[in-house]
Amino acid sequence: MVSSAGATSNARDPVDGPAWRGRTTLGKLLETLGPLVLHLEFAPHGDDVHVGEPVIHDLGERVQDQADGVLLIVGGAPDDDATLDAIKQAGAARYATVVLKARGRDLAAAAQTAQEADIALLVAPDDMPWRHLDALITAAAAADPGRDSYASVGVGDLFALANAIAYSVGGAITIEDPQGHVLAYSNLPHQHIDVTRQQGILGRMTPDRPTNDAHYQRVCRADGPVRFKNPDPEHSPRLATAVRAGPQVLGTLWAIDGTPPLGEGAAEALEEAAKVTALHLLRARAHRNPDRWSRVEALASLLDGGTTGRIAATQLGIAVDTPTCVLAIAHTPDGESSGLRSARIVDLVSLYCEAWHPQALCTTAGDLVYALIPTRTDPRAHQRVTKFAEDVATTVHRTAGLVLHVGIGTPSLRLDEVPAGRRSADRVLRALAADVDQIRVATVDEVRSRVLLLALAERGVATIDLPPDPVARIIEHDQQHDTAYAQSLLVFLDAFGEAARASSELAVHENTLRYRIRRIQELFALDLDDPDTRLVTWLRLRMCQFGPPQ
Incomplete structure (x- = not known):
């Protein structure tokens, strides 16, 4: 529900703000971050209004003054009285916009309050960490992605960014997408690259290696940078980290720990660079194919339950x-x-x-x-x-x-x-x-x-807190004595106790199978004449095929 007042007489009067105020607008902020990060629910003056510094607000406290600021309302649902009061205070304090999370609730009350307070309303995905959102908005709104060493890099210029990161971290860098495509790489003359990196640059894709899957999964699951030691002379050790927008992995950064070796602060520098890279990757996505990327990101959020159906319909x-x-x-x-x-x-x-x-x-x-x-x-x-x-x-x-x-x-x-x-x-x-x-x-x-x-x-329905059952003991016996009791019993039960049919499937003599079934009942006190025992035994054996017994 995006509202835009067409008349210029409704626009806010200029006010004094931070030194970097005015470098971006609400529209540019949304374009840069995309629907994966923010959705515009209501804008009384359209999206051509200046936005400034984000401010994290705890419900129950007074909203601090921050002209043109972006108020992040943490902890409340959109229809809570405390949330609605924070929106009113933000409007009175001349904020540009407020940001909240839907949390599965109706946004009508929040949108109505924003309209009355004459302030824009943005919605973030429920699973987006507030600290991550704060960092992304700060970088985008200030048009200054993070540290001074990145200030001269144009947003979306990934090759210039790779060089800036390589200089900061101290090793050759590649920026990759989640599928291993090389999006950009550094080319500082004094930094060594190995054969694997050369092949990746030439093919614009990480070369296939047996450890690729495990390495990429480890990087994407880790909270920070991960080190990989490689004895192969053609593949130097590496330091890698995931680039995220909230829980969504946008890509990865890989630094070669070769010649010269990475310094003591390389991991911290790479982690800081990942925050900057997230902004650049979001912007690069938007410019390559803005409509498709917007819809793909909206679909990913909808599938995860991170956005409501109504918001997803708009996106x-x-x-x-x-x-x-x-x-x-x-x-x-x-x-x-x-x-x-x-x-x-x-x-x-x-x-x-x-x-x-x-x-x-x-x-x-x-x-x-x-x-x-x-x-x-x-x-x-x-x-x-x-x-x-x-x-x-x-x-x-x-x-x-x-x-x-x-x-x-x-x-x-x-x-x-x-x-x-x-x-x-x-x-x-x-x-x-x-x-x-x-x-x-x-x-x-x-x-x-x-x-x-x-x-x-x-x-774990069949593995509730009880002493080990016969199935668990049968499986343990098979592992210790190299027997095939569990498989034989399952096939026997699958065949409704027809020994001829089961023995044919197991490729053993019918008498051999009958002997195994008798031994199973004797060794593990298993009464297969009881229908409940047959049902639970079959169920346990079948479920053990999907995972180890508990």
């Missing part, structure tokens, strides 16, 4: 009551770098989605690709989505040689239901992964039993 350009379906797409292991696979898959799937519907959209989360598909509500909608998913898997396999699993989520009648659809698609995908050589595309209905087993395994 995605579709009605909030549009029926949709989420597809979760994963590749089967084939030895290729996972980052490269995901990058290739999302490009191919995006083309197919755009052919299906102009408002269909794809995004990535780790190694997974997600597609949001607008659908219809007629009885054949299910068949059409399934056929589309099968065509996607077939096309990607034919054109790229990649084998895909596609989990089809439960249909969503409104955008607010999309996060639930994503969770159901994830469950289907996990169920498909349990049988790699079986079906490749499925809905919840088609793998419902396996989805239920996975849910039970996750919740």
Whole structure:
């Protein structure tokens, strides 16, 4: 709900502010940070108003004076009295805008209060840390990304930024996207680069190495810089850190610890550089393809439940009551770098989605690709989505040689239901992964039993706080004595106790299987004549296939 007063007589009068006041406007701030960081809910004077320094506000305290400031309202829901009072105070103190989090609540009261207070209202994702948001807004609003050493770097000039970081950190730098594409690199003449870095620069992609996946995952999960020691003379030690906007990984920074070696403060310098790089990557995204990046980031936030359906509808350009379906797409292991696979898959799937519907959209989360598909509500909608998913898997396999699993989520009648659809698609995908050589595309209905087993395994339903059960003892016995009791018992129960059928599947003589079953009952006091015992034993054995026994 963006409101803009067209008449200039409504604009705020100029006021004295910080020395760097006026270097950016609300519109430029939003363009730089994008919908992944901020959504404009209400603007009484449009977005061509100056914004200045962010101020973190604790509810219950008096709002401090900060002309043209950006008030970050921490801790309250948008319809709390304390939040509404802070908005009123901010308007009286001549702030440019306030920022709050929806937290699943209606924004109508906050928007109405902002309108009465004559102040703009911005909404941040619920999972965006306030300290991170403060750093991003400070960098964007001041048009001075962080430290003095970066002040001369134009926002979005990644190659100049890489050189500035290399100078600050003391080692050659590459800036990469989450899939390992080299976006920019430093070229300071006195800093050594190794063979791997040379290949990455030439191919604009990190060369495939056996440790790539583990290294990238470690960097993206760490809270700060990570060091990697490499004995290979062609691959020098490295210091790396993730570049984030809130929980979203925008890219990574990699510094070579070679000749000269990195100094004592290199980790701190790289961590500081990551904050600056986040601003540059957000700006670079916006300028490459502003509409697509905006929608992709909005989709990622919607899938995670970080934004409301109403806000996502504005950002995605579709009605909030549009029926949709989420597809979760994963590749089967084939030895290729996972980052490269995901990058290739999302490009191919995006083309197919755009052919299906102009408002269909794809995004990535780790190694997974997600597609949001607008659908219809007629009885054949299910068949059409399934056929589309099968065509996607077939096309990607034919054109790229990649084998895909596609989990089809439960249909969503409104955008607010999309996060639930994503969770159901994830469950289907996990169920498909349990049988790699079986079906490749499925809905919840088609793998419902396996989805239920996975849910039970996750919740530990069959592993409550009791002494070790016979199944746990059977598995322990197999590990210690190299027996196959657990497998034999599961196949026997799967076959409804038909020894001939089970022995055929196990490739053993029928009498051998009968002997094993008798020994299992004797050794572990297992009464298979009892129906409850048979059910619980089978359930425990099946769930142990999805993870270690608890």
